[in-house]
Amino acid sequence: MQSTDDNIVILGTGGTIAGTAADPHDNVGYRAAQVGVEALVAAVPQLAGLSLQTEQVAQVDSKDMTHEVWQALALRVDHHLHRSDVRGIVITHGTDTLEETAYFLQRVLAPTKPVVFAAAMRPASSLRPDGPQNLLDAVRVASEAGARGVVAVLAGEVHGAAEVRKAHTYRTDAFSSGDEGPLAYVEEGRLRVLRAWPEGEAFGTDGLTRAPSAWPRVEIVTSHAGSDGRWVAALAALGAQGVVVAASGNGSVHQQLEAELLKLQAAGIRVLRSTRCASGPVLTTGSAVLPSAGLLTPVKARVELMLQLMAAG
Template structure:
């Protein structure tokens, strides 16, 4: 009975939204879509093959494939790039961030949607969470199947993303990702499967909410700094400092760390074993790097959990930073942004706690 009542509520809400939009067209939110490419814009030779080429379909074609979305929002699209997310770059990410900040105070935009490939989506989402200055919804969306596939997931994902971007209840929740009916925070999401449609999870903090055919249910607000509360800015920034990720394993060679320093890295993230650990020789190389002014962050290759400070190695003595809840790829994003200005080691550690 509870399930029937819940379903009836969802149907009723949907009808009310559609009726209010049809009768009062001015109530439709204005959504700016910034397209970057990815699988959602991909195409294959047939609907049942695994191989495809990313970034083949324009934003106009994607919107035209979901005509019902024009009932829930007024859409404007801009093609920022058209690449697979393996080719996402800081240049493109900066372009997205600056465009959002440019339009953040415009009365012509109520929310933003960024179409993006899934491989590096968590990095772009987290970057935008740190440097965009708006309480308006910023929603990333993608797909695991190309637009030409049988049962392509992109069209409904895009429909739901636009509905979330236009929802007043999405304001102030930071950058989110909408895929497969789930709403993730940029702080917590991570990709966990190479091929599964349900590829994104938020294992530490859980979902922000869920969406079903444009009807949204929000659970919580993120608890760390982001958006307008973030101290980071990309105004005038054209390039981010080099930060390398080095993967730890059994009998890890220390010379990889030394080579990173020699090639100009300003920061290094170690994807450590367990609680951000690494062999003694690697720890010694990290200490050498720290003495040369390179910020070294201990993260972990483990899927979930927190990397604590001074647990199995003496971070204070070695001059290292613990990543706490951030995985290696997000640690790299935060470190890259934080290094835009000089910071002491204790300041850098506090940043990893706060963000």
């Protein structure tokens, strides 16, 4: 699978892949982030003998992901990417916020080596856990010659950081790349690549040296029937520097909510329109008064806007 001269670093952050339940038949009533990354690796016999290094960066349920963990993870990933003896990096992570963390790392680092997320929809204690296969596939992808950028590997599918999103609450094939489709498939240990690996210009880690409490505050609001937007002004009072609106359809915003968002924009608070729809971009029209987030989902648009504000100082 790989040369012993090339190390794969596996960073643990917790999640369902590291979760346990008292009953092995229970795939939903578990506690996430209970098993250390070394134990996760040891549970996959096919990984024995490979040149792997493990490090526990965090141990959290990903629904409780914090900017502090993002900061620590980005700095550790950056450290290992600069090592000449490291071929690639695997990150074990929960599924709930995987798409946000993956997008954050891609935009901050734009790595020229592969950074591969492995996750699971069933806990490690399950009768049929999906984590071991996903971890094995992630190591395979991280070992691939020519691979680069941040991707996620689940249920044999490889998704790029810009497109990946959780699309189902329970199934083991819970992830999608929307209209773009998977970047590649892992088939019996072999990689079939369909599209180009993620690339882009990195924001860099300079802004991450600040305490996360000083990072720009960006919030998400939803446009829905009955929106009046009166409470949006409270976001500015609470220190929000940016707002993403999860709009309906092709970025359409309830007129009363839009009026309040325009007031924020006039006051210097950045606003982006994304969509509540599962797939498709927000196409800009001539009548648009709020900028589009393009293909970005609301949670990724929030990350993008936060990084833009951070870069602007």
